[in-house]
Amino acid sequence: MADGAVAHAHDHHHADLQHHFDTLEQQHEAATLGMWLFLVTEVLFFGGLFLAYMLYRVWYPEAWAAGSLELDITLGTINTAVLIGSSLTMALAVRAAQTGMQKATINWVLATMVLGLTFLVIKYFEYAEKVEHAHVPGWLGGGFDPSLPRPVELYFSLYFVMTGLHATHMVIGFGILSVIAWMAYKGRFTREWNTPVEISGLYWHFVDIVWIFLFPLLYLVDRAHGAGM
Amino acid sequence: MREALRQGPAERDKPVMDSTIASPQVTYLNHEHTLASWLLTKDHKRIGLLYMGVVTFAFFLGGIFATLIRMELATPAGDLVSADTYNKMFTMHGVAMVFFVLIPAVPAILGNFILPLMLGAKDVAFPKLNLLSWYIFVIGFLFTVYAMVTGGVDTGWTFYTPYSSQASNTNVMATGLGVFITGFASILTGLNFMVTIHRMRAPGLTWFRLPLFVWAVYATSLVQILGTPVIAITVLALAIERFLGFPIFDPANGGDPVLFQHMFWFYSHPAVYIMILPPMGAISEVIAAFSRKSIFGYSFVAFSSLAIAVFGFLVWAHHMFISGISVYAALVFSFLTYAVAIPSAVKTFNWAATMYKGAIWLKAPMIWAIAFLGLFLVGGLTGLFTASLGVDVHLHDTYFVVAHFHFIMVGGAIMGYFAGLHYWWPKITGRMYSDIWAKVAAVIVFVGFNLTFGPQFILGYLGMPRRYHVYPEEFQVLNVLSSAGASILALGYILIAIYLVASIIRGEAAGNNPWHATGLEWTTQSPPLPHNFAEQPVVTEEAYAYEKREVTVG
Numbered sequence: 029m030a031d032g033a034v035a036h037a038h039d040h041h042h043a044d045l046q047h048h049f050d051t052l053e054q055q056h057e058a059a060t061l062g063m064w065l066f067l068v069t070e071v072l073f074f075g076g077l078f079l080a081y082m083l084y085r086v087w088y089p090e091a092w093a094a095g096s097l098e099l100d101i102t103l104g105t106i107n108t109a110v111l112i113g114s115s116l117t118m119a120l121a122v123r124a125a126q127t128g129m130q131k132a133t134i135n136w137v138l139a140t141m142v143l144g145l146t147f148l149v150i151k152y153f154e155y156a157e158k159v160e161h162a163h164v165p166g167w168l169g170g171g172f173d174p175s176l177p178r179p180v181e182l183y184f185s186l187y188f189v190m191t192g193l194h195a196t197h198m199v200i201g202f203g204i205l206s207v208i209a210w211m212a213y214k215g216r217f218t219r220e221w222n223t224p225v226e227i228s229g230l231y232w233h234f235v236d237i238v239w240i241f242l243f244p245l246l247y248l249v250d251r252a253h254g255a256g257m
Numbered sequence: 258m259r260e261a262l263r264q265g266p267a268e269r270d271k272p273v274m275d276s277t278i279a280s281p282q283v284t285y286l287n288h289e290h291t292l293a294s295w296l297l298t299k300d301h302k303r304i305g306l307l308y309m310g311v312v313t314f315a316f317f318l319g320g321i322f323a324t325l326i327r328m329e330l331a332t333p334a335g336d337l338v339s340a341d342t343y344n345k346m347f348t349m350h351g352v353a354m355v356f357f358v359l360i361p362a363v364p365a366i367l368g369n370f371i372l373p374l375m376l377g378a379k380d381v382a383f384p385k386l387n388l389l390s391w392y393i394f395v396i397g398f399l400f401t402v403y404a405m406v407t408g409g410v411d412t413g414w415t416f417y418t419p420y421s422s423q424a425s426n427t428n429v430m431a432t433g434l435g436v437f438i439t440g441f442a443s444i445l446t447g448l449n450f451m452v453t454i455h456r457m458r459a460p461g462l463t464w465f466r467l468p469l470f471v472w473a474v475y476a477t478s479l480v481q482i483l484g485t486p487v488i489a490i491t492v493l494a495l496a497i498e499r500f501l502g503f504p505i506f507d508p509a510n511g512g513d514p515v516l517f518q519h520m521f522w523f524y525s526h527p528a529v530y531i532m533i534l535p536p537m538g539a540i541s542e543v544i545a546a547f548s549r550k551s552i553f554g555y556s557f558v559a560f561s562s563l564a565i566a567v568f569g570f571l572v573w574a575h576h577m578f579i580s581g582i583s584v585y586a587a588l589v590f591s592f593l594t595y596a597v598a599i600p601s602a603v604k605t606f607n608w609a610a611t612m613y614k615g616a617i618w619l620k621a622p623m624i625w626a627i628a629f630l631g632l633f634l635v636g637g638l639t640g641l642f643t644a645s646l647g648v649d650v651h652l653h654d655t656y657f658v659v660a661h662f663h664f665i666m667v668g669g670a671i672m673g674y675f676a677g678l679h680y681w682w683p684k685i686t687g688r689m690y691s692d693i694w695a696k697v698a699a700v701i702v703f704v705g706f707n708l709t710f711g712p713q714f715i716l717g718y719l720g721m722p723r724r725y726h727v728y729p730e731e732f733q734v735l736n737v738l739s740s741a742g743a744s745i746l747a748l749g750y751i752l753i754a755i756y757l758v759a760s761i762i763r764g765e766a767a768g769n770n771p772w773h774a775t776g777l778e779w780t781t782q783s784p785p786l787p788h789n790f791a792e793q794p795v796v797t798e799e800a801y802a803y804e805k806r807e808v809t810v811g
Contacts, residue, residue, distance in 0.1 A: 047788075048379035048457075058382040058456040065448045069486040076490035076520050080505065083516055091511075166502025179511040185503035189494065 044221045056223045063227040067234045070197075074238055077190050081245060084186070088179035093250035095176075095183030098163060100154055104247040107150050108239065114143035115236045122229040125222035130215055133225065137209045140232065144202050151195055164188065187246055194242060197235045204228050284687065284784040299384035302785060305370035306685070307391050311398060312361055313754075318402075319353035320747065322346050327709075327743040330736050335727045343726035344411035345427065351414030352432060353405075356439050357398055359666055360528060362674045363535035364481075365394070365446055368474050371681055372450060374778035374785060375468050377459025377794040382452040390445040397439030404431035413724065415525070418506040418517040422498045429499060433492045440489045443531070447481025450474055459777065461796035468776050468800045469545075469558050470677075473538025476562035480527045480534070480569065488524035491517065515580055522573035530569040532666060533633075534562055536673020537604055540626050543680050544608045546774040547623035548615025549808075551801040554607045561600035568597040578649045587646055594644035601637050605630065620772070621695030625676035628703045632668025636661060639714065654724075657717025660710045668706055675699075675753065682757065683771045687784040688764030694756040702749035708742025773808040775801055 042052055049055040085092045121136030158164055162173040165185045172181045208228050211217065217225055285302045295303060325346050329337040338346065373381055381387050404410055410432040412421040421429050454475050458467075494505045495517070504510035506517045545552045552558055574582055574590040608630060617623070639661040643649050652658060683689055712735035717723075721732050728736065770779040781790050798805070 046384075048381075048384065054456060058452050061455060062383060062386075062448055062452045065451055065482055069444050069448070069482050072483055073486035073490050076487050076494070076523075079520065080494070080516060083513065084511070087513075088511060165504060168501050168503075178509075181504055181510050182512055185497075185505050189497060189503065189505070 042221065044216075052221060056221075059223045059227055060230070063230045067230065070234060070238075074190070074193070077186065077193070078241070078245075081186050081190070084179070084182055085249070088182065089250075091177050091179035092183055093253070095180045095187065096247060096249035096251070098158075098161070099187075099247050100157065101247055101251070103150055103154050104243055107147050108243045110143050110147050110150070111236050111239050114140050114147070115233050117143060118229050118232045122222075122226050125212070125217045125225040126219065128217075128219035130212060130217065133217060134209060134212045137205055137212060137225075141202060141205045141209065144198055144205070144232075148195060148198055148202075151191065158184075158188075190242055190246070194235065194238050197238070201228075201232050201235055204231065282782065283786065284782070285787045286687075286784050288787045297388070299380070299388055300787065301369050301373050301381050301384065301387060302685075302789075304387050304391055305366050305368075308361055308365040308369060308394070311391075311395060312358055312366060315353050315357035315398065316750075318405075319350050319358060320750065322350035322353065323743065324747065326350060327740040329726050330728070331740045333728050333730045333733050333736075338726065340726050341411060342409075344413075344724070345409035347724060348410050348413050349405050352401060352410070352436070354666075355414055355528070355532075356436055357394075357401070359532040359670050360443055361394065361446075362532075362670065363539060363677060364450070364474060364477055364531070365390075365442075367539060367674070367677045367681060368446075368450060368477075368535060370685055371778055372453065372471065372474055373457065374684075374781065374789055375471055375776060376453065376457050377462060377777045377790065377796065378453065378457035379788045379790075381449050382457055383449050386445055387449055390442045390449070393445070394439055394442035397435045397437070397442065399435075400431050400438060401435030404428035404435060407431070415521060416492070416495060416517075417521075418495060418498070418514045419508065422495055422506060430496060433496050433499075437489055437492045437496070440485045440492075443481050444485045444489075447478035447485070451478040451482065454478075459794045459796055462777075463796075465556065465559075466796055466799050467559075468538075469541035469552060469555070469562075470535070470538035472559040473534045473541070473562045476566035477531050477534045479563070479566045480531050483570065484524040484527040484531070487520060488528070491520040491524070494520075515577070515582065518577050518580055519574065522576045523570070526573040526576065527566075527569045529662075529665065530565050532670045533673070534565060536629070536670045536677065537562070539677030539680065540608065540629055540673050541604075542774075542776070543622045543626040543676050544611050545801045545803065546680070546772050547618045547620060547626070548612045549618065549803045550611055550615040551799070551803060552607065553610035553613075554603075555799070555801070557603055558607050561603040564600040565597065568593065568600070572597050575644055575649075578646060579653050591644055591646050595641065598637060598641060598644075601633075605634060605637070621690075621692050621699065622676050622680035622772075624696050624699040625672055625679055628699055629669060629672040629676055632664055632672060632703075632706065636664030636668050639664065651720075652717060654722055655717035656713040656721050656723055659723050660713035660717060663710045663713075668710070672702070675702075680772070681778070682760070683767030684778055684783050684785070686761055686764070687767050687782075688760045689767050689771060690760035690764055691756050694752065698749050698752040698756070701752065702746060705742050705745030705747075705749050709739050709746055710742070712736070712738045712742075773806065775803060775806075 045052055045055060049058070117136050117139040121133055121140060124132035124136055159169045162169060162171060163184050164170075165172050165181045165188065172184070205228060208225055211224065285300055295307065298304060298307075325338065326343070329335065329343055329346070335343070369381070369387070373379070405428075408428055410425070410427045410429055412425050412427070412429055416429070416433065421433075454467075454471060497503050498505045498507060504512050506512045506514050508514060541552055541558055572590060572594045574586060575594045578587050578591075639657070643652050643658060643661060679690070679695055716732055716735050716739075719732070721728055767783045769782055771783075772779070777790075777794050777796070778785075780794060
C-alpha cells in the first residue's frame, strides 16, 4: 500500500480519511458532489408535484384561488420567516465548523433544530385546523367539505402531498442535525474535516428553498382579490 | 512457497501472478469467508455479486411468468389460465423483468464489479451507500415478491390510472411500494457511480482515456439521477390516491389520468436507456477487444451515450400518441424520437467500422456481441415504425410493439449483458467457462429469440392486440411458432447457468488477462485482490491501444 503510506505522511492524524480515498480533499469533494447530485434528484422528485400543480392551476384558476384563501396566511408567513432564519443559523453553523469553533458549531446547530421544530409545530396546528374544517381530501379526514367546488379537493390533495413531503424532509433534516449536534458535542469536527456539517447544511438549505417555492404557490394565489372578498 | 509452486506440476494450473503478490493467492473471494463478510461487505466486487444473485433469481421468476404466458397463447382459446390470471402473469413478468432485471443487470452487477477496476480505484466513492443500495433493492424486491405470492397484480407494469387507482382489486399498493423503494437503490447507485467517475480516476486517466463502458455508465447515471425520482413521486402519488383517496389523477374530481401517463413515461422511456446504455458500453469493450483494434470514432461513441441520455428525456410522449394528446405535441415528439435514433445509429455504425479490417477473434463474448448487433438493429429500426404518427395508430398496443421492445430489451440489453458477463467472467471468478458451450448457448438464444419475437411483428401488423389471453384462430400458427421459440430460448438460458456454474467448480484458471485486452481491470489478478490493485495504477495511453500490442492467439 505505497499510496496509503504517502497519504498518511500528508494527513497524519486523520482517522476520518477512509481507506479508498487518497486525500481528505478528495474525500471532501466526493461527499459534496454526492450531496449536490442527491439534491438534483430531490428537485426532480418535487418537480413531478410542481408539474401537477401547474397543470391543474391553469385548468382551475378559481378553485385554486378559493383553496388558497382557506389557508392561514399569518401562520404561513411566520413559518416562512422561521425557515429562512433556520437557514441563517445553519449557515453560521457551517461557518463555525469550518473555522474550528466547536462550541459555536453546537449552538448554531441546536438553534437550527429549534427553528426546524418550531416550523413543524406550527405546521401541525395548520393541519389540525384543516381537519377541523373538513379540508382533508379522501376519507382520511372524514370526507371533504361538499360545499366547495370539486377541483378544490384537487388543490388540497396537492397542498397536503407537497407540504407533507416537505415536512417529511424537515423531520429527516431534524434527525440528521441531531447526529451532527452529537458529533459536534463529541468534538469530531476540526478545521480540516467538517464535511458532514457542510453537506447537512446543503440539504437543510434545499428543504428551505422548497418552502420558498411552496409558500407563494400555495398561500398567495389570488390573495390580492381574496383580501377584498 | 512460491519456489515450490514454480517447480511443482501445480504451477500450470495457477494463474499468472503479479510479482508482488505472494501465494497462496489472496482474492476478494477468499480473504473472508463468513456470511457476515458477504452481507455486510463494502467491497464493490462482492456487492456486484450480491446483485447478481438477486437479479438472476428475478430473471428466472420473470421467465416463469413468460413461460406461462407463452403456454396460454399456444392455443386461441383461453384454456390454461383465466383472463384475470393472464393479466397478472404479464404484469408480474413486466414488473420483475423491468425493475429487477433490466435496470440493475448491467449497471448494478457489471458496473459495480468493473467500474472501480476500470478507473484504477480501490472502491466506489461511497462503499457504505453502495451496500445500502443493495439492501434497498432487496427490500423493494421483497415487497414485490410479497405482492406476487399474495395474489399478484394486474395493472400492467405501466400502472395506468384510473384503473390502478380505483378499479383494480389486486396488490397494486405492495407492488407500487416495491417499485418506489427499488427506485432509490437505482438513484443511489447512479449517484455513487457518477461521483466515482468524477473523483476516483487513477493518475493519468483523463476523460478521453476512459473506456467507453465508463462513458456509458456515466450517461446511465445521469438518467438514473434525473429520471428515477419522477417515477418515485408518480408512484407515490398513485399510492396516496389509492390508499388515502386523495384525488390526484381522478377525473371525477377534475384530475387528469393522462398526466399520470406523462409522468410515468417521463421516467419510463428514459429507463429504456438505463437498460440499454450500459450493455452498449459492454459491447464497445468486447468489439474492440476481439477485433484487436481501437474503437472507430472513440469520441463519437462516447458522446453518443450522453446524447442518448439527454435526448432520451425529450421523447416520452411517443407512448401516448393515441392517448388524446395534442397533435402538435405528437408531431414534435415523433420528430424527436427520430432524432434519438441518430446517436444509436452512430454507435452501431462505429461498432461495424471497428470490426472492419480488424483481426476478429471469434471467442464466445464476441459471438454474443455480434448477436447483439443484429438484434439491436432490428429493434431500433422497428422503433422508427412506431415513432411515425400514422403507422403508430395501426401498431399501437399490438404485438408489433411487444416484439419491438423485446428486440431492444432482450435482443439488446440482455444479449449485451451476456456479452459483458462472458467477457468479464474470467475476471470475476478467475475461471474460464467452456468456450464451445458458450457459443452454442449464444446460437440457441439467438435462434430461439428470433423465433419467439419475429412472428410477433407479423401478428402485430395483422392486428393482434397485446394483453389478451384469447385470439382468433387465424393467428395460431404464428403464436405456436412464438411459443416454440420461447422454449428454445429458455433452453439457451438454462444452458448458460449450467456451464457458468460448472466453470466455477472445474473451470481452468483464467490468468490475469485471458483476452489480451487493454483496460486497467485486466492488469490486476483474477479474481482481483480485496482492494483491487497491489499498487496504484498509472495510465499513460488511451483506451483500446490494441495496435501497440501484438499478440498471437489461437
